[in-house]
Amino acid sequence: MAGLSPDLQTPCLVVDEAKMTANLDRMASRIAGLGVGFRPHLKTAKSVEIARRMLPDTGGPATVSTLREAEVFAAAGVQDILYAVGITPAKLGRVQALRARGCDLAVILDSVEQAQAVVAAGAGPIPALIEIDCDGKRAGLAPDAAEIIDIGRILQEGGAELRGVMTHAGGSYDVSGHEAHAAFAERERQAVVTAADRLRAAGLPCPVVSVGSTPTALAARDLSGVTELRAGVYVFFDLVMAGIGVCAVDEIALSVATTVIGHRPDRGWTLVDAGWMALSRDRGTAGQAIDQGYGLVADATGRVIPDLIVTGANQEHGILALRPGSTATLPDLPVGTVLRILPNHACATAAQFDAYHVIPADTGAAPAIWPRFGGW
């Protein structure tokens, strides 16, 4: 396989380094144009090698979705981390342990109970951002909620640190096209700027005003009042992102290498050794204009095979077939043929593996393997 080890054992996770680098460059030029800070989200890649390429600097800043990520990246030298899932009291010990080792780890919260727990934890002030809801999709307080001021006061008066406000427009994944994403970017901005203004009017500090998602980061026009932007899946992109117009299919840097294990000519099926254990159960394109099944199939060099998708998946079996209604002709794919499957959702598919097999951007370089971790 082009750029990959010839004794590759499938299924395995493949990164096209040249495509990944182009994706990183695209985001870097967006950020430069917007004039805000950038705090990449490392939850998609969960790899120290890839984090080094994503982060503005070895020390960060970075966003994570688990304390395990915070611990691994802190050990690798990242010193400025936002843990962007609502904090619980039982996790504060690990937060304090990381802070004691010199990592400036901040937490997020959206309730008085959590603020009281952060204050009660003592042992040095823990910085916290208040989570603001901008689209009704998940957690966070409405920008005009009275609790925002209550929480700010509890943190500041209790000896913790009110570091600011943050939001994430998960709803931007559900709409298609640049205009729609730009509108969500403006909803993110308005939500946090409104909350920040209210905190400051109440005499409270709000140094950080944080927004972001890959679709809104790539579409935002004006981030006045925002101090930093977060995004993660742009490092690889995926079929869900392609389906809402955020990237082209050809820009997807992640795939699962798989091998043909059989055929069912009576049904038009080609069977491969990547089932849902390798691809994940994510069916994120099911509700989009083009349903890609469990993934879109490319040849070993990464060239998409027209209309060939993963129509079914068992634990270790994938069923490839032409899309319903397709008139394409399948190439010959004998047992042993290596293929690559582009994922619906990079975060979910990558999580099924413990390493990336890297196709080097430098065609003269040897294939590399970058470890990946999971867990909490």
Added chain:
Amino acid sequence: MAGLSPDLQTPCLVVDEAKMTANLDRMASRIAGLGVGFRPHLKTAKSVEIARRMLPDTGGPATVSTLREAEVFAAAGVQDILYAVGITPAKLGRVQALRARGCDLAVILDSVEQAQAVVAAGAGPIPALIEIDCDGKRAGLAPDAAEIIDIGRILQEGGAELRGVMTHAGGSYDVSGHEAHAAFAERERQAVVTAADRLRAAGLPCPVVSVGSTPTALAARDLSGVTELRAGVYVFFDLVMAGIGVCAVDEIALSVATTVIGHRPDRGWTLVDAGWMALSRDRGTAGQAIDQGYGLVADATGRVIPDLIVTGANQEHGILALRPGSTATLPDLPVGTVLRILPNHACATAAQFDAYHVIPADTGAAPAIWPRFGGW
């Protein structure tokens, strides 16, 4: 939490040892009544500790779904393993390496190409079973396919070993009730017995005649002509199995411990720290009579909270809400409350974790942690 460490970090995977043992005992008494051999499938548990409890004997026999499983269990002393996913030429080296270390590892195949590859591998005969299709769901040859005899001859004449035939009624997961599962068990039996008879009539050996799935294993009435039965998910059971009448919800031995991180009273939501990264994206109950969302919620002791399900999941956020139409009243679930979520599909949910937190059957025993592995 009852039987679990008080400093548990969530989300984590929990096994109720008493329930697991009852599930193992139930299958053991079934097998004894049927008078066939038993070859447990280890792909659900992927744990040496649990394999020891599932296997008839330290040495096996066992079924696996990946060569990684074969390697790990062989290293733990299992010497009789069936790798039950169609073999590819590039994997034969690892098969031979395990066989050279004394593990009697057999492969499966359903094409002349694969049989030729097994023969060409040389370096000692590799035993192979021919995969038979009994329900049109996946791989395998029809019981009357001419290729069955061709493959048998290629293996035997080429110096490999035709060990027998096998089938799996994945379709049994799609039907509900004992009668329907018994009918699938009979389809499994007829398919392999027909194929075995044809091989023997052609002068070929067929010592092993292997069938199985959890629903058919628990419903089969007569396995005449069958030599062994395979099943895996019965060790834990799950909501999909409960939904088709194979077990009661109260018999499910696996759950994901999670902590409440927030609330959205305006929407009736409780947010927890188990999203799809912990629960998996499996929505196997979506097509059943009772859609359990991403899982059914129990309290920390494992008692189901009526009508509370995971209605939505982001990467690290679960959204709990009452089922549509429910008139149940929610208990108070403040931030920090530990809950346990019963999974749709045990294989998929367990795969998201690297360890089992065990609630010991002996209430006086200390909580245990059993490692779990993944990969290929």
